[in-house]
Amino acid sequence: MPTPHFIWPAPDPTDAFGLVALDRDLSPERLISAYRHGIFPWPDSMLAAAIPWVCPVRRAILEFKALHVPRNLRRSQRARSALRFTHDTTFEAVIRACAASARPGQRGTWITPPMIAAYTELHRQGHAHSVEAWEGETLVAGLYGVTAGGVFTGESMFHHIDDGSKLCVLHLIAHLQQRGATWIDIQQLTPHFALLGAREIPRSEFLERLAAEQKMGRVLF
Numbered sequence: 001m002p003t004p005h006f007i008w009p010a011p012d013p014t015d016a017f018g019l020v021a022l023d024r025d026l027s028p029e030r031l032i033s034a035y036r037h038g039i040f041p042w043p044d045s046m047l048a049a050a051i052p053w054v055c056p057v058r059r060a061i062l063e064f065k066a067l068h069v070p071r072n073l074r075r076s077q078r079a080r081s082a083l084r085f086t087h088d089t090t091f092e093a094v095i096r097a098c099a100a101s102a103r104p105g106q107r108g109t110w111i112t113p114p115m116i117a118a119y120t121e122l123h124r125q126g127h128a129h130s131v132e133a134w135e136g137e138t139l140v141a142g143l144y145g146v147t148a149g150g151v152f153t154g155e156s157m158f159h160h161i162d163d164g165s166k167l168c169v170l171h172l173i174a175h176l177q178q179r180g181a182t183w184i185d186i187q188q189l190t191p192h193f194a195l196l197g198a199r200e201i202p203r204s205e206f207l208e209r210l211a212a213e214q215k216m217g218r219v220l221f
Contacts, residue, residue, distance in 0.1 A: 005033070006030060006033040008034070009021065011054070011055045011203070016056070016057050016058075017042070017052070017054045017056050017057075018054045018056045018057055018203060019052055019053070020039050020053045020055055021052075021053040022049075022051065022052055022053070023050055023051065023053070024050055024051055026041065026114055026115065026117075026118035027118075028118070028121050028122050028125055031118060031119075031122055031127075031146070031148065034053060034148075035127075035146050035149040036149045036150075036214070038149065038206060038207050039053050039054065040053070040054065040146075040153065040187065041115070042054050043110045044110065056187070056188070056203065057202070057203050058189075058200040058201070058203070059185065059187065059200065059201055059203055059205075059206035060185075060186045060187060060188055060189035060190075060193065060200050061185055061198065061200075061201060061206065061209075062173075062193060062196060062197060063182060063183040063197070063199075064173055064177055064182055064183060065182070066197040066198075066199070067173065067196060067197050068195070068197040069170065069196070070195060070196075072163075073166055073167075073170075076162065076163040076166070077167060080161070080163070080167065082135070083133050083134065083140075083164075083167065084133070084134040084135075085133055085134075085168070085171040086131075086132045086134065087129060087130060087131045087132065087221065088221065089130075090130070090132060091120060091123040091130040091144060092123075093132075093142075094131075094132060094139075094142035094143070094158070095116050095119055095120065095130070095144050096116060097139070097142060097158040098143075098144065098156035098157065098158045099115075099156075101158040101159075111156060119144070119146075122146065122148070123144075126221075127147060127148040128144060128145070128148075129144065129146075129147060129152075129220075129221045130142055130143065130144040131144075131171055131172050131175075132168075133161075133167060133168050135161070140161045140164050141157070141159040141160060141161060141164025141165050142158055142165070142168055143155075143156065143158075143165060143169065143172065144156060147220050147221065149185075149210055149214065150210070150213040150214040150216065150217070150218065151181070151184065151185050151210055151213045152172070152176060152184045152185065152220060153184070153186075153187065154187065155187075157169070166192070166196075172184070179219065179220050180216070180218050181218060181220060183209070185206070185210075
């Protein structure tokens with residue numbers, strides 16, 4: 001069955017976060033449509049009335065050619081060479097671990113039970129994916145994101161060991177490079193990703209890049 005066509009209004013020009021809509025529709029069809037248009041939900045744990053859907057004025061991306069792996073992270077790679085990495089083996093465990101991760105300075109998690117249910121269903125349909133890091137049989141780090149727009153859009157990460165989530169990012173990049181991808185969408189620039197070489201680009205450039213990737217039709221997972 002084809003994905004329903006949603007008509008998305010233009011982002012609010014007065015809002016730096018690029019507010020597009022406010023509603024509580026987290027159906028797989030709406031999520032897929034949103035990511036294909038460069039839009040994503042950004043719930044606020046203190047905002048119960050509706051979910052903001054946004055397309056920020058500035059969008060953070062990490063181009064693989066600009067990837068910088070700091071010396072201390074290279075040391076972690078060598079020290080933790082026994083880690084086993086997988087993808088899509090335990091998506092729900094990863095997203096729940098991300099929701100439970102402490103985030104200093106934040107009022108709570110935006111990964112609410114409805115978000116967990118929605119993205120888990122998106123995973124079942126093949127549009128959301130996880131990367132896992134294991135010490136033996138113990139899940140020690142992971143990340144998840146969405147590929148509904150033809151580009152991997154990172155959503156959240158967690159770690160129970162030092163540098164665990166960063167090593168998951170490096171594994172993800174290696175995986176995507178093997179499939180012809182050259183960059184990932186990280187939505188908002190963080191200090192961690194800035195150290196890896198990520199940068200912000202204007203919304204217009206991001207949407208052009210997204211459209212070009214959709215024409216490529218790459219299968220990333």
